[in-house]
Amino acid sequence: TSDKPGPSASAAPAGSTGSEDKGTGAQSKFFVQADYDAQMAMRRAQPTGSPDKPWEQSIDPQFVDTAKYKKAGPYHLCFSNAAVNNPWRQVGWKTMQAEVALHKEITKFTALDAEGKDDKQISDIAELTGKGCDALIVSPNTTATLTPAVSGACPKVPVIVFDRGVQTDCPVTFIKPIGGYAFGAAAAEFLIDKVPPGGKILALRILPGVDVLETRWSAAKVAFDKSDLKVVGVEFTDGDAAKTKSVVSDYIQRYGKIDGVWMDAGATAVAAVEAFEDAGQPVPPINGEDQQDFLKKWSDAKLTAVAPTYPTYQWRTPVIAALKILKGEQVPKVWNLPQPTITQENLATYLKPGMPPLHYALCGCENLPGYPQKWGGTS
Amino acid sequence: MRRALPIFVVLAGLLVAIAIANPYFLEPPAFLAFVKRAAPLVILAAGQYFVIVSGEFDLSVGSLITAEVVIAARLIDGSAAATWPVLALLIVLGLLTGLVNGTVTTLLRVPSFITTLGMLLILSGAIFLWTGGAPRGALSPQFRELGRGSLGPVPWSVLILAAVAAAAICAMRAGFGHTLIAAGDNDRAAALSGVRVARVRTVAFMISGLSAAVAAILLGGFAGVSAQVGQGLEFQAITAVVLGGVALGGGRGSVVAAMAGAFTLEALFTLLNLYGISGAVEPAVQGVIIIAAVALGAVSLPRRRAAAAS
Amino acid sequence: MTQQLKLRRGGAEGSFLRRLSADRPARAVYVALALLIVLGWLLFALDGGRFLSQENIVGIQQRSAALGIVAVGQTLVILAGSLDLSVAYLISLTSLVAAEIMAGADGGVPAAVAAVLAVSATVGLVNGLIVTRLRVHAFIATLGVALIIRGALDERYDGPAGSVPESFQHLGYDRIGPIPVSALLWAAVAASAWLLLSRTRLGYRIYAVGGDAEVARLSGVRTERVVIAAHVLCSVCAGIAGLLLASRLGAGAPTVGTDGGYDLESIAAVVLGGTALAGGRGGVAGTVGGVLLLAVLDSIFNQLEVNSFAKDVVRGVVLVAALAIYARRRRTT
C-alpha cells in the first residue's frame, strides 16, 4: 500500500530582466514575466460580482463544472491550516470561523494547525482525508513541498487551495487575491509618483526566499528600474520592529535624508515612520499595509502614504467555494479576488477605532456575527 | 577583572573598526544612539549573568519579553493613566517568573535548561492564548517615552542602563554576589558553609526576570508592540555572557565583562551592517566569531591563571 | 567489612531484566505513555472517533519518525555529556543536498544518500572538534555551527529546491500494513543506537565519558574521540531525518528543520525519556518513549482541535512536571 500521491508537475520559476544600476540588485529567481503581466492586467480589470462583497468577486473567472461533487447536506468541511503564527493569519482564521458559523448546512468543521511545519501539514492532510470530509480546504505552508500531499488528497475529496498555491492543478479551485506583483507595484508606483526625481529610496524587506514576498519586491524592482529614483538600500528586517527602526536610523544617519520608503509588508511600517520622527525629520512618502496601527499613524501624523493590501477577506472565500462545489455550482478555476489599495481618499473608511493595532482592515468581517469582540476589538 | 580583559580588547577593536568605517560613530549623538540600541541586550545579559554564574541557565527571557510587551499593550490600551500601574505590574511579573523558574529549579530539582525551556513554551503559549493570537491594545506615549525619548541629549535607556549596571556591580560586590558565585562554584561546599543556595539561585532567576522586564519596557518603548520582540534574545544574551568570559556551569566571570560581551555582540552587528555584510552571510560570520572568541578565551585561560598565580 | 555493610545485593536475576528495570525513568515514560493512550482512547470515544484506528496509528508513526530519528542521535550526544543545537539547520541543509543531487532522477539516489551522510558526518566532526579541541562549551559551539549553516542556507537558497524522484518518495509515504516505512527506518535507527549503547565499546565509553570525563580519561578512554564520535553519529541521524523529510516533501526546504523545531524538541524528547541532561545516565528506550509521548499528545491535541498556543502550554507543563517527578524518584531511591 502507498499513501503517496500521484505525479506532480513541478514548474521551475525563472526569468530575469536586465537592469542598469538602480541599486536594486539582480532580479529575483521567483520573477515570472507572464505572471507579472497577468497581475498587472488584473489590477486594471473590473471584477465580477457585487462590490459590497469583494470576497465573492472574481477577476477574469474561467468557470469549472462541479456537478460531480454535488451531494446533499449537511456537510463536514475540513481545513488544513499552515499556521496561525502571525496577526494576518489570526485575523483570517477568525474570519473563516465566523464564515463557517454563518452556514447551518456545515455541521462539522475540522481544522488542523500545522504550526508552520511542512511535515506536520503533510501528515495533517493525510489525516484529514481519512476523516470523511466532504471538502478539504488547504492553506499550504510552502508551495513546492505541499504539492505531493495535495495531489494525494485530490482523488479522494474536492480540494480548495487558497493563499499560497500548489504546483498542481488538481484542486477544484485556487483562491487568491491578485498577488504579490500587484502589491509591490502599487507601492512602488506611488513612490515614483510622489518622490521627486533623483530621490533616495530605502527598500525594506522581511526575509529573502519567501515567494509571496519575493514577487512583491521583484515588481517594485521593475518599476524602480524604469524610474529615475535611486534605491540606496535594500535591507532585510526579519519583520522585527526594533531592527527596522535601527536600520532606518542608520540610513538617515548615513545619507542625511531618505526620500521614500518602500516596504514589502506593513507590520513594521510604523517603526520605520518612528525612526524619522525620532531623528527629527519629516516622514517621506512611505507605504504600509492595511493594519490599524499604520492607518492610525497615517491619519494622525498626516503622512504621505499608501497601503496596498493582501486582503484577509480571502479567508471567507474558501468556505463559500466549498459550499458552491458541494451544491454543484460553478466556481472559477483560479479565483482571483480583488486587491484594493488604501489611499488618502478612502483612508477614513478603513480606519476602525476600537480595533487592535495589528488588525487588518480588509478582513471583510464587519458584518459577521461577533464583530468586533471576536477580532479583539471594542465597539 | 584581569580575566575579563580580552573582551574589552575585542570590544575596543570593534569600536575602532566601526569608527574607521563611519567617522561620526564616536561623536556623542551617534555613540549614544549605539548605546541606546544596545541597552536592552546589555541589561538582559547582566540579568542572565547572575543566573549563569550561579551555575544555571535562563532560556525563558526571550518569551518573557514578548509576553511583557503584549501584556503591557493590552492592559494599557493607549491610556496614560494606566501606564505606571502597568509598568509596576510588568516588574512584578518579571520577578514572579523568575521566582517560579528558581523554585522549580531549586526545590523540585529540575535542570534549569528544562525548567526555563518549559517556561518559554508556557509563556509564549499562555500569552497568545490570552490575547487570541495577536497583540491587542496599544502602548501609551508615556510608556514609549522610556525606550524612545531622552533627557536632554541622553536617552532614557542609556540612563536606565547606567543605573542597572551600577546596581549589578554593587550586587556582585555585596555579600550576595559572593554567595552567588560560591553557589555556582561548589553548591555543596557553599551549603555546608551556611549559604542558602536555593534562595540565592532563586534570587538570581528573579534578577534575570527583572532584567527581562526592564528590557521589555525599553524594547516596547523603542519599537512598539510586536509579537516577536523577544525572539532569539535568550540565545543572544547567553552568547553575550559567554563572550564576556563567564563560564557556563557557574562560579567564574564578572558581570562587567558579561555586559561588555553584550556590547561586543551589538558592535559586531553594527559593524557587519556597516560593511554591507548583512542578510545571508551575517549569521555565518556571527557564528564563526562567537566560536572563535570563546575558543580563544578557553585557550588563553591558563596563561591568565598563571599570571594570577605568579 | 562484610558484617557491617548490609548492602542490598542484586542477586542473580537475569541480566537483561535487571538492566531494563535499572533504567527506571524509561519505565516511567512508558507508564505515562500507556496512561495517555487510555486517555486518548476515552477522548476519541467521547468524540465519536476511534483512537486506535489505522489512520491515527499511521499518523502517529508518521509524525514521530523524523523527530524520533533526530532524538535518537541527540540521545547519544547528551549521554556523552554534550549537546547539539545545530540539528535543525543541518536537517534543512541535508534535505536540500539530497533533493538537489537527486534532481528528480532515480539514478541520483545513491549519490544523494552518500552526499548527505558525508555532509552530516562532516558537520558532526566539526561540532565534535570544536567541543573537544577548542574546548568550547557544546551549547555555544553547536549554536555557532547552527548559525554558520544558517548563513550558508540563506546565501544559497531562497525556497524549496531540488526534487526527489518518485522511487525515493516510497520512503516517506509507503507502508507495510499499518507500519509506515519511515517508522521502520526510525525503528532501525533506534535499534542500532540501542545495540551501540548496550553492547559495543563505543557505547560503554559514551556512558563513561558522559558520567565523568576525567575518570574515563584516567581509565584509559580516549575521551575526545568518544565525544567526536557521538557528535558524528548525532549529525548522521539528523542527516537521515533530512533524507526522510526530503522524501516526504518531494523537495529540499531551507526551513524544514527550524520550522519543525527539531533542536529543542529533540532535547525535550530525550529528557522526557529520562536521560540525564548532564550525561552518563539514560538510554534510547526512554527517548523512543519520549518521542511517542509527544506524538500521542499531538494526536490528542489534533482530535480536540486545541490551538497551538494551548499546546505549547501543555507541552511546557508536561516537560517540567516529568523532570520534577524524575528528580523526586532519584532522590527517594
Place this chain on the structure above:
Amino acid sequence: MLRMTGIGKSFLGVRVLDGVDLEASAGEVHAVVGENGAGKSTLMKILAGVHTPDEGTIEIDGRSVAFGHPIEAQRAGVAIIYQELTLLPERTVAENVFLGREPVRRGLVDRAAMESATGELLSSLGEESFGPRDLVRRLSVAQQQVVEIAKALSLNARIVVMDEPTAALADHEVELLYTLVRRLTGRGIAVLYISHRLPEIFELADRITVLKDGARVTTAEASSLDTATLVRLMVGRELDSYYPPRAAEPPGEVMLSVRGGGNARLHGIDLDLRAGEIVGVAGLQGSGRTELAKALFGAEPFTSGEMTPCRPRSVREGIAAGIGLVTEDRKAEGLLLNQHVRDNALLVARAAGTRRPGIERLLERVRLTPPRPTQEVRLLSGGNQQKVVLAKWMTVAPRVLLFDEPTRGVDVGAKAVIHELMRELARDGTAILMISSELPELIGMSDRILVLRDGRIAGELPAGATEEAVMHLAAAS
C-alpha cells in the same frame, strides 16, 4: 625494570617536579614519601601517561617510552590506583573494572566474560560483600577502593602504582591490602607505594624515595631509616613531638549536649562537649561517625532526642547556634576551588551576614604559606587547603567545632600545624570534636575518645587509651 630520569614538570609556569630520578625493580615495593604538594602524585601521573613530562626520560625494561595518554601507559604494563577515586557511580562494578578495555566478541562487548573475570578478581581479593553487577553508586568508600584495586589488578600490569590507597580504609582492610601487595611483589611485580602514614611505609617498603618541593632528597633502603630521620628528610627540620601538649586546666562549661539523639543512621546518642576539650570519635568505616558530625551540625539533622543549646534542623541553624564543621571531603564539601583564598575564608561570615575580620591576620594565624589572599584555592597543597577551611570557620568564632578527618591526605608538617591550631582553639574556649581513622592521631590529640559502632556510642575511653582498647570497642560484635 623501571627507570625515570631527570623528570621535570611545570604547571602554569610553576615548577612542580625538578629533575627527579626514580627506579624500581621487579618484586620490590618502592615507597615515595614527601609533604603535600611535594610532587608525588604528579610524578606517578607522568608514569601513568596522565601528564607528559617537560623533560626527562622513562625507560621500562631498558626501552625508552613516552606516553601521550593513559591507555598507552596501560599497554606498556603500568597500572595505577589514583589518589582520588576514579569510578563511575552509575555503572556496575564490572563495567568500571574493565572501563576502556572491555572484552569483545564478534564486535560486541562480552558481558559474561567481563563479569566472570571481575568476580574472580573480587574473590581473589577476599571481597564477598558485593558483586560484579552492583552499581558503584551503592558501594561504600572502602568497597569502592576495593574496586579500584581490582581495576588496577585486572590490567595484569608489571608496575603497579598505589597513590595513598589506604586513605579511605579501616585498619583491618589495610591488613588485607598489605597481603595483596606482598602477593604482587611475590609475582615479580614492582609496586610504587605512596602514603602519609609512615608506619605503613616501614611495614611494606624495601626502598624509600623522599621528595621535597619537587626534587628528590634521597633514595635509601627502608632498613637504613627510622621514623625520625624520615620525617626530618621530608620536612627539612626536626619535629620534636608529634602532638601538642594537652590543656592543663580541666574542661569548662558544657557548650553542646545531646540526649537520645537519633535519626536514620544514628541511635540514642548521648554526649557532652565542653569548652577547651577535644573529644575524639573512633569507629569503623560506616559506623556513623560522619553522620554524627553532620547531625550535630544540622546538615543531616537528628530527628529525635534533645540537644542544647538547640537541635539544629539546618546548616544555618547549626551555624547560628555556634557550631562549625570541617568536612571529611575538602574538595567536594569544603572549598570553592576556583575562588580566591579570601573568598573561601570569608564565605561563612558572608553567608551568616556577620562582620568580617581582617583577612591578613587570619591567614597568618592559620599559618597559610604564603599568606596571600588572592591565590586560587585549587592551586594550593592539601595542607594549605585545609588551613583555608579552618580560617573559614575561625571568622565566626564557633563555640563548637567539629572536625571530620581533618588531616586526611595532609602531610606531616601541615598536620602538626593543624594539630596546634586545634589545641589553640580549644585553649581559647572552643569545644572540639574530632573524627579520625588514624588511631595514633586520635589517641594523641583527644582528651577522651567516644567509640561508635553501628550508629550507637559503644563506649568512652579516657585520654591515653591504647589502640587495642579502641579497636576492641569499635569491632566488638
